[in-house]
Amino acid sequence: MSFGLEAVGLVRNFGALRAVDGVSFELQPGELLTVFGPNGAGKTTLLRMLAGVMRPDSGHVRVAGAPADVASRDWRHRVGIVSHQSLLYGQLTIEENLRFYGRLFGLDDLKTRIPERLASMGLSDRARTPVRELSRGLKQRVALARALLHDPEVVLLDEPYTGLDPHASAVLREQLASLKNGRRTVVLVTHNLKQGLELSDRVAIQVQGRFSSVTDSASLDLAELEVLYHAAVENPA
Amino acid sequence: MRAYLALVWAVTRKDLLVEFRTYERLTAMGAFAVLVGVLFNFSIDTAVVRPQDIAAALIWMTIIFGGMLGMGRTFRLEEEDGALAGILQSPIPLHALYLGKVLGNFILLSAMATLVFFVFGLFFRLSFSGNPVVLVAIVGLGVLGFVSLTTLFSAMATRSSMGESLLPVLVFPLLVPVVVYGATATDRLFAGRPVVEVGGNLRMLAAFAIIFTVAGAGLFRFVIEE
Amino acid sequence: MNEKQIQWSVGVLGALGVATVILLHWMVFFWVPTEATMGVVQRIFYIHVPAWWIAFVGFGLVGLCSAVYLWLGDERLDRAAVAGAEAGMVFTTIGLLTGPLWGRVAWGTWWEWEPRLTSALILWFIYLGYFLVRRSTANPEQGKKFAAVIGIIGVLDIPLIHVSVTWLRSLHPQAVILSAENPMNLDGSMGATIGVGLLAFSLIFASLFLARYAVAGYERELDLRDARLVGAQAVEA
Numbered sequence: 001m002s003f004g005l006e007a008v009g010l011v012r013n014f015g016a017l018r019a020v021d022g023v024s025f026e027l028q029p030g031e032l033l034t035v036f037g038p039n040g041a042g043k044t045t046l047l048r049m050l051a052g053v054m055r056p057d058s059g060h061v062r063v064a065g066a067p068a069d070v071a072s073r074d075w076r077h078r079v080g081i082v083s084h085q086s087l088l089y090g091q092l093t094i095e096e097n098l099r100f101y102g103r104l105f106g107l108d109d110l111k112t113r114i115p116e117r118l119a120s121m122g123l124s125d126r127a128r129t130p131v132r133e134l135s136r137g138l139k140q141r142v143a144l145a146r147a148l149l150h151d152p153e154v155v156l157l158d159e160p161y162t163g164l165d166p167h168a169s170a171v172l173r174e175q176l177a178s179l180k181n182g183r184r185t186v187v188l189v190t191h192n193l194k195q196g197l198e199l200s201d202r203v204a205i206q207v208q209g210r211f212s213s214v215t216d217s218a219s220l221d222l223a224e225l226e227v228l229y230h231a232a233v234e235n236p237a
Numbered sequence: 238m239r240a241y242l243a244l245v246w247a248v249t250r251k252d253l254l255v256e257f258r259t260y261e262r263l264t265a266m267g268a269f270a271v272l273v274g275v276l277f278n279f280s281i282d283t284a285v286v287r288p289q290d291i292a293a294a295l296i297w298m299t300i301i302f303g304g305m306l307g308m309g310r311t312f313r314l315e316e317e318d319g320a321l322a323g324i325l326q327s328p329i330p331l332h333a334l335y336l337g338k339v340l341g342n343f344i345l346l347s348a349m350a351t352l353v354f355f356v357f358g359l360f361f362r363l364s365f366s367g368n369p370v371v372l373v374a375i376v377g378l379g380v381l382g383f384v385s386l387t388t389l390f391s392a393m394a395t396r397s398s399m400g401e402s403l404l405p406v407l408v409f410p411l412l413v414p415v416v417v418y419g420a421t422a423t424d425r426l427f428a429g430r431p432v433v434e435v436g437g438n439l440r441m442l443a444a445f446a447i448i449f450t451v452a453g454a455g456l457f458r459f460v461i462e463e
Numbered sequence: 464m465n466e467k468q469i470q471w472s473v474g475v476l477g478a479l480g481v482a483t484v485i486l487l488h489w490m491v492f493f494w495v496p497t498e499a500t501m502g503v504v505q506r507i508f509y510i511h512v513p514a515w516w517i518a519f520v521g522f523g524l525v526g527l528c529s530a531v532y533l534w535l536g537d538e539r540l541d542r543a544a545v546a547g548a549e550a551g552m553v554f555t556t557i558g559l560l561t562g563p564l565w566g567r568v569a570w571g572t573w574w575e576w577e578p579r580l581t582s583a584l585i586l587w588f589i590y591l592g593y594f595l596v597r598r599s600t601a602n603p604e605q606g607k608k609f610a611a612v613i614g615i616i617g618v619l620d621i622p623l624i625h626v627s628v629t630w631l632r633s634l635h636p637q638a639v640i641l642s643a644e645n646p647m648n649l650d651g652s653m654g655a656t657i658g659v660g661l662l663a664f665s666l667i668f669a670s671l672f673l674a675r676y677a678v679a680g681y682e683r684e685l686d687l688r689d690a691r692l693v694g695a696q697a698v699e700a
C-alpha cells in the first residue's frame with residue numbers, strides 16, 4: 001500500500017538562502033500532519049513544492065505512490081490547495097470562479113458538482129455574489145470549496161486561519177475536521193497551536209528549513225506542544 | 238485535442254469575463270486610441286503634411302503603444318489574490334495557459350485596432366479604396382505577432398522588479414518586422430495598390446506570428462515556473 | 464579547463480588578437496588597394512564589417528547556449544551565454560561607434576538607415592534587454608532563465624529583423640551605398656583583408672569570452688561559498 005503523500009529530501013534555495021533544507025516525511029492515506037514554525041522557517045516554500053508549484057532543487061514528492069514532479073500535469077487533480085491568499089478572481093462570482101477552476105481540472109459534471117459543493121459549505125445563497133464583496137471568512141470558505149471541488153486525495157492548507165474572526169475560525173475548524181474522511185491526506189500549516197494540534201495525527205515543527213521534530217499528536221497535549229515549540233524555535237538543532 | 242482546446246478557451250473566457258466586469262483594459266486602450274488621434278491632429282500641420290501620407294505609420298504606432306497599456310496587465314489579475322498559484326497547481330499544461338492568454342489579448346487588441354482605424358479614418362478623413370479583407374488579414378496577423386511576444390514578456394515583467402516599464406524596452410526592438418511589413422502594407426492598401434503587392438508582407442507577418450506563438454508556447458514554462 | 468589553462472588561453476588569444484589587429488591596420492592603411500568608387504574612406508569597411516559579423520555571431524552563440532541551457536539546465540551553459548553576450552555587446556558597440564564615423568566621411572551624414580547599421584542598433588537593444596532582464600528578478604536563478612528566453616527569442620527574430628530592414632531599404636535604392644557595402648567582386652587582397660579582420664576580431668572575442676566565462680565561474684563559487692556560510696552560521700546560532 002503506498003503512502004498518501006511522501007516527501008523525500010526536499011531542498012530549495014533562493015540564491016544563497018536555503019529556505020528548505022532536506023525535509024522528508026511519509027503520510028498514510030487519511031493522516032493529517034500539522035506543521036508549526038516561526039515566520040521564515042520555509043513552511044510556505046515546502047507547501048509550494050508539495051503542490052508542484054515550485055520546483056525543488058533536490059528531492060522529490062510522491063502522491064499516492066506516484067511521482068509528482070513539476071513538469072508533469074497528470075497527478076495534479078489529486079491535490080487541492082488552500083493558501084492564505086484566496087486564489088480567486090474578485091470580479092467574478094463564486095459560481096464563476098468554481099466553474100473556471102472546475103474546467104481547469106477537467107471536470108465535466110459541473111452543473112451538479114458546483115451546487116452540491118456550495119450546499120455542503122453553506123454558500124448556496126451567495127453563489128452569484130462577486131468574491132470581492134465577501135468577508136474574509138466567507139472568502140476562505142470559497143477557497144476551500146475551490147480546493148475540494150475536484151475531490152482531491154491530498155489537501156494542502158497554508159495558514160488558512162489567517163485573518164479569520166472567532167466565528168469564521170470555528171466554521172473552518174468544522175470544515176477541516178470533515179476533511180478527515182479516512183482516505184484524504186492533509187498537510188496543515190498554521191500558527192494556531194490549539195487548532196493545529198486538535199485536528200492532527202502528527203505534528204512537525206519546522207525551523208530554518210528543517211523539521212526539528214515530528215511527533216504523534218496522541219502523545220502530546222497543548223502545554224507540552226507549547227514547550228516543544230518554544231524550545232525548537234529558540235534552539236534550532 | 239478537444240479537451241486541450243477547452244482548456245485554452247476556459248482561460249480566454251475567464252479573462253474576457255473579468256474584462257467585461259470592469260472594462261479596465263478596454264477603456265484604457267480605447268481612450269488612448271481616441272486621445273492619441275486628437276493629439277496627432279494638433280501636432281500635424283496640415284498645411285505642410287498630408288495626414289494621409291503618414292496615416293499608416295500613425296495607426297500602427299498607436300496600436301503598438303496602446304497595446305502595451307493593455308498587454309502589460311495580462312498577468313496582473315492573477316497577481317492580486319495569488320490566483321496564478323491556483324492555475325499552476327491545476328492540470329492545465331502551461332502552453333495551454335499561454336495560448337489562452339494570447340487569444341484573450343488578441344481579441345482585446347483587435348478590438349482596439351479596429352477602433353484606431355475608425356478614429357483615425359474619421360479624424361483625418363482617410364479614404365480606403367483597397368481590399369478590406371486583406372487589410373483585416375494584415376492587421377490581424379500583425380496583432381497576433383505583437384500579442385504573442387508581449388504576452389510572454391509580460392509574464393516576465395510581472396515577476397521582475399522592473400515591472401511593466403521593462404516591457405517596451407524588451408518588446409520594441411523585436412517588433413521591427415511587424416511594424417515594417419504591417420505599416421508598408423497598410424500604406425499600399427490605403428493608396429489602392431493591387432493586392433499582389435502586399436503578398437510578401439502577408440507571408441512575412443504570418444511567419445512572424447507563427448514562429449513567435451510557437452516559441453512563446455514552448456518557452457512560457459521557463460518564464461512562469463518558480 | 465583549469466584555472467591556469469584558462470588564464471594562459473585568455474592571454475595568448477588576447478595577444479594574438481591584438482597582434483592580428485595591428486596586422487589588420489597595417490593591411491588596411493598600407494597594403495590593400497583603394498576601392499574604386501568610394502576612395503580611401505572605404506577602408507574602415509575592413510574594420511567595422513568584421514565587427515558586425517562577430518556581433519551577430521556572438522548573439523547566435525548566446526541563443527544556442529541559452530537554448531541548451533534551458534533544455535539541460537547545466538549552469539555552465541548560462542555562463543557561456545552571459546560571456547558571449549558581454550563580448551558580443553562590446554563588438555556591437557564598436558560597430559555602432561565606427562559605423563557612423565565612416566558614414567560621416569563617406570556619406571556626409573552621421574546616421575543612415577543602412578541595413579547593417581540598423582540591424583546592429585536593434586541588436587544592441589536586444590543585448591540590453593538580455594542584461595536588464597537578468598538583473599531584474601529577486602531570485603537570480605529566475606533571472607538566468609528569463610535571459611535565456613530573451614536569447615532564444617532574439618536569435619529567432621534577428622534574421623527576420625534583418626530581412627525586413629533590408630527589404631524596406633531596397634524600396635528606395637541608393638545604389639552607390641549598396642554596392643560599396645556588398646562588393647560582389649572582392650579583389651583578392653580585399654578578401655584577404657576582410658579575412659584578417661574576421662580572424663583578428665574572432666581571436667579577441669574568444670579571449671573576452673573565455674575571460675568572462677572564467678569570471679562567471681568564480682562568481683558562482685563565491686555564491687556557493689556564501690550559501691554554505693549562511694548555513695553554517697545558522698547551525699552555530
